[in-house]
Amino acid sequence: MAEKDINKVLGLEARFDCELINTQGGSTRHLLIDVEARAKEGHRTERRPLNLALVIDVSTSMRGSRLANAKKAAVQLIESLSEKDYLSVVSFGRDVQVHFSGLEMNRSNRELAARIVSGLDHRMYTNLSSGWLEGAACVAATMDSVKDLHSHVILLSDGYANVGILDSNELTEHARQLRLREVYTSTVGIGNDYCSTLLRQLA
Structure with missing residues (x-):
């Protein structure tokens, strides 16, 4: 699947828990990645409750x-x-x-x-x-x-x-x-x- 097609189906958002890091080292940062599945055009269906x-x-x-x-x-x-x-x-x-x-x-x-x-x-x-x-x-x-x-x-x-x-x-x-x-x-x-x-x- 081409990259442009993937972008139509999946939404990706990545962010760190903090914008700054400790320059002395010894710190831990966490990366949160949100993945959203998108319905293709003409294939949108209502989800089950x-x-x-x-x-x-x-x-x-x-x-x-x-x-x-x-x-x-x-x-x-x-x-x-x-x-x-x-x-x-x-x-x-x-x-x-x-x-x-x-x-x-x-x-x-x-x-x-x-x-x-x-x-x-x-x-x-x-x-x-x-x-x-x-x-x-x-x-x-x-x-x-x-x-x-x-x-x-x-x-x-x-x-x-x-x-x-x-x-x-x-x-x-x-x-x-x-x-x-x-x-x-x-x-x-x-x-x-x-x-x-x-x-x-x-x-």
Whole structure:
């Protein structure tokens, strides 16, 4: 495919997290690349409504900038949803809290969801498996009542679980069973030292 044809199909934007670097060395910069798939002329189709569960780690290890960044990312996602989409929000520390499940994302509900997420505070311990599975249960419940949805669990966490299911084989099997039901998981690692091993097992 020629470069001019690629540009018609994909939109690419790259930017660094900071414009300046430390001339003495020892600094780390992050490059963010946004890739947007564009429909070809004459082939634009309306996307399927989304059925999402945002599962947010509010454990002690997420306190401070990590939780702030997770909440910021979640709010940005909420603001991008349309009135045809459905959203559940779950947070977890030691316990799991379902803030709402299968809510239609009209304007007032988007504002409500953003306020709830922005108000999250940290709690003790990290019951990641229970939070993730509760988010999947919310998505599955919406699938039972509304058809033809694209269903997805989005987990925002540093990946350091210390209670709940910790066995990697068991977590991988849960993820496989969910995919068979067309419930998919994406994980967003929060912080520079997040545990990629556990998060990869769920995605």
